[in-house]
Amino acid sequence: MICLPADVTEKIANFLLERGGVTLEKLDQLKVLASEQQSCLIQVLIDNKQITQEGLADEVANLYGLKRVTLFKASDVEDRAYSLISEDFISENHVIPFSLTKNTIKVAISDPTSLSVMGNVKVLSGRQVETFVVTFKEVRDIIKKRSNIQFGSSAVSSNEEAVDDENETSEIIRYVNQIIELAVNEGASDIHIEPFRNDSRLRYRIDGVLVTQSEKLMTGFSASSESSFLHENYAAVTTRVKIMATLDISEKRLPQDGAIVFKAKKSNVDLRISVLPTNNGERVVMRILDKGAISMSIDSLGFDVSDLKKVKDAIDSPQGMVLVTGPTGSGKTTTQYAALQRINREGINILTAEDPVEYNLDGIAQVHIKESIGLTFASALRSFLRQDPEVILVGEIRDKETVDIAIKAALTGHLVLSTLHTNDSASTITRLLNMGVESYLISSSLTLIIAQRLARKICPSCKVLDESVNEEMLHSIGFSLEEATRVKTYKGKGCDKCNGRGNKGRRGIYEVLKITDRIREAILDNASVFDIEKIAEDEGLVTMKECAKGHLQEGEISFEEFHRVMIV
Structure with a gap:
């Protein structure tokens, strides 16, 4: 059925009246007929031979000044x-x-x-x-x-297709491709494309910190005024990203999420896309999914020998609950995947509930949580228990219902891995109590808590003694006065190898709390976080602060980075 906008239809009908193609009486009759048939007036005019398709095309061309x-x-x-x-x-x-x-x-x-x-x-x-x-x-x-002929396309038509930039000649396409390529080469985890009233900004999150990118690093692009190329072409850039992610390019009022498989020079790169409407335009964040995260082993994460044994013992156990805690971007997913990597074998049934599923794991059934359709962590967990699993991974414990089912699973012969957002290991127990979990359930199900952060390592190519750090500053973060006289701290002054940042790569800062009999008793007695920490330290717990101090002494991280990560 042929339909045109009401205003266009009205103009064409008036042209027909003016030229004698239809009488007013006939036009009124056809309008009634269109209403009765729930059809479009243009289609009724064509069906009743008042206008031909060729004549309609002529009128549309005249109305809009087109050829x-x-x-x-x-x-x-x-x-x-x-x-x-x-x-x-x-x-x-x-x-x-x-x-x-x-x-x-x-x-x-x-x-x-x-x-x-x-x-x-x-x-x-x-x-x-x-x-x-x-x-x-x-x-x-x-x-x-x-429709039956297959042609190439400059746009990505599905999330699984790679974006091939070999034949793309558009300046915008090349610009977006270069943004992604540079981010991958820099080892960035996220790309931020942000609009403001008088300018726009491109930032990469490198080693956990957002760094503004200069367009001087981009080749072949120049703005026609003092504003940046990105600002002059912002709408086109965001449209290109949305096309690559198969998002609705006409929808600019609502947030949208999508994914891209980008064909970089070295390999295909998976990106997760988030588009957010703001008062100055659409803000785009692209998360670069590091496939190396799924191939890391527990041994390569940087645990000390004692903590590594605790972690291995817990994840090798046939049942219990292991929780990984820390803020967003602290490496919790990498730790969980490394744990799964260790225990994933043919005789084990492993199920995961994730929001979203970031990496595909061979031999593991992964479920993408979609709360909008009722597929929550809790509902997925309930179904998991009917799927005969040995190991269950829950991306995040968000509510009482989820933690109740997770604990039930841990108590009935399953190994459960999950995450929480807490500052340290001992406060995780308090968080569970505050969520309404009975202390006897926590003490009987919980086996291990790993609290962690990621700290930027000093670039080895430009590492120099940091003479700005004095003994008083070292004493303020927990070194004794005698230790402070012996500790030497370092920093990176910036070089070509680290692009002037002074940091290159990251390492884990860990705190591994094993739930021993004494700690179980303390949980049952509703002991405070301080009391639980004291018992754990008596039993050999190395706190995150002590762990970070050790890496500061070894010259791996700077004093400034210690402060940033530990929030002293």
């Missing part, structure tokens, strides 16, 4: 033009790219509402757009004839 063209055969459409735009985009928006030059792409439409996507065609093709009008039948027939 007319005829595309009677599929051969009238150049393959290289049609293949430049994805078939999904063509079908959804009823546009026909039919001719291509170095700087221009010619596009045919039948419905004037398609004019709203010409800006997207410009971004997709990297060329200026010339718009022409054809009949609805021509658009329909050409799309139908072409």
